[in-house]
Amino acid sequence: MLRTPASGGDFGRLRAEFALPESFGPAVLAEAETAVLDPLASAGGREDATDLPFVTIDPPGSKDLDQAMVIERLGSGFRVQYAIADLAAFVPPGG
Structure with a gap:
């Protein structure tokens, strides 16, 4: 059984299995920082x-x-508004 952080494990096995890096490079961190500073910049018509x-x-x-x-x-009656994270709104193609 794969253990996830929620069940007390970590992602070390997955990282090793798929040869994923343990940290992000400067370009990735800069892109993430830009998205955080202006989250609606790439939101389009949302x-x-x-x-x-x-x-x-x-x-x-x-x-x-x-x-x-x-x-x-x-x-x-009731009005229900549902929201789900839309990562594609913040990460441009190829980002």
Whole structure:
């Protein structure tokens, strides 16, 4: 059984199996820093919904909180807004 960080293991075996580096090079770190400093620069026509009180709905122990939702009562019904991380919005092709 593969152990993940959530189950107390690490990614060392996967890193070795696929010959993945243990750290990122300067170009990769610079690109990530640019995305963090201006996250909406590459968002295109996406709507900025950071003002909504989203709560994560990922399973307990999850390390990648990438699913969230807001539930709002509207009269006799509800409005549910669901959000999921969209990595492709921040990483350009070839990035």
